[in-house]
């Protein structure tokens with residue numbers, strides 16, 4: 001039997017999967033790491049934590065593995081997108097990574113619009129200037145930490161830095177490069193034009209590579225520390241949402257995925273690079289060669305639930321927190337939550353908006369709050385479903401992945417709120433699975449990713465929309481959509497009180 005490893009460098013944790021030639025997940029180990037949030041809107045991580053925790057997870061995986069490590073033929077990666085890692089000439093990290101959910105860069109986005117122009121930015125990068133993307137973070141460091149910026153020799157994204165530490169090679173794949181706002185998405189090259197207009201040296205951009213391409217092998221030292229073989233080939237990998245799409249079979253037209261991770265994502269496969277969504281949804285290169293995808297992003301999906309759990313039920317696990325959910329009626333007895341606890345991206349690109357519980361009454365118990373959190377997160381993603389449908393897409397079946405797909409009540413809720421059939425696969429670890437599939441395809445096990453999908457992906461369950469529930473949710477959704485406009489000004493007033 002041959003094996004591959006998929007490493008998913010998420011925001012809450014690194015998850016490593018050992019997958020055999022039949023596509024079955026044989027072993028799964030995860031290690032979490034913290035977010036560093038020094039001020040409102042700031043979100044950072046220490047890249048050294050990613051390396052340490054991945055090394056620990058892989059070491060444990062090898063200890064549990066009862067076959068010959070040389071049979072592990074490939075490793076590949078899926079990584080949280082957009083996070084800025086700056087390295088100096090000696091390839092040392094210059095500061096903490098500034099993550100995708102850090103929203104300190106509103107001013108830099110405004111400057112980008114002034115310097116480049118929104119239309120040109122959309123023409124070249126297919127996306128508008130948003131706080132979460134990488135280039136505004138580089139401009140922030142240039143403005144506020146010039147002594148650090150001057151030392152920068154190259155920038156990387158999170159999983160590229162991890163791969164560098166495991167192989168000593170520097171690359172970035174197209175699917176992740178697309179989220180930097182420095183890539184010409186259609187031409188698949190760094191944009192000299194944008195670099196010049198914003199005053200960033202193109203030499204800071206790393207060499208580009210396809211997601212299934214081999215970058216080399218593990219360094220002797222990394223292999224020795226983890227017990228892996230230094231013969232194992234290492235493949236570039238991709239952005240977590242691109243890998244999640246591969247790991248859910250979203251590799252042909254008409255397919256849609258929902259990911260409930262720290263962020264929430266509603267993603268649709270695109271064959272063409274010439275569609276125009278006017279920047280309402282993100283438009284990126286796929287990890288499948290010369291393909292694309294569009295997606296809407298909820299900044300705090302699983303993160304809203306994690307926040308609630310950590311704040312009000314710190315000693316419980318998710319299963320216990322969500323135990324009574326099917327006993328609570330739809331609409332949580334008149335309680336509505338908006339998940340804007342870290343600002344929002346789709347459909348409201350707004351770093352200042354914050355969440356609300358609307359309709360709190362003395363009849364509400366903790367379980368009503370929990371249900372309203374799940375409903376609010378799902379409504380937020382339903383706004384992305386609505387954008388896709390308004391643009392003529394048929395969204396009738398959605399593959400659901402991520403930590404949130406572990407919960408049956410939430411999966412049924414997705415079917416009812418999205419009014420679509422929800423498919424749960426045998427592993428909810430879509431990004432790690434997709435990374436493993438890139439390694440299997442890169443290692444030559446299959447002649448195409450489609451062939452790999454046929455072997456690797458297995459449907460575990462399907463959830464169908466229940467008409468009565470759909471109708472109730474449609475009424476609630478109309479109310480939900482009003483909350484943003486009605487709370488926007490209030491939140492601006494509250495900004496002065498945020499730490």
Ligand SMILES: Nc1ncnc2c1ncn2[C@@H]1O[C@H](COP(=O)(O)OP(=O)(O)O)[C@@H](O)[C@H]1O
Nearest residue numbers: 010011012013261262302305318402403404407
């Ligand atoms: N048993 C569970 N039921 C529902 N949601 C869960 C469960 N376990 C974890 N989650 C949610 O999943 C999220 C983590 O999902 P994951 O896909 O691992 O995220 P990431 O890739 O961002 O690290 C958490 O924020 C949490 O809200």
Ligand SMILES: O=C(CO)[C@@H](O)[C@H](O)COP(=O)(O)O
Nearest residue numbers: 010011080081100261262263
């Ligand atoms: O910013 C985005 C996509 O644009 C996020 O989806 C990140 O890629 C983080 O993903 P998770 O850790 O939530 O999977």
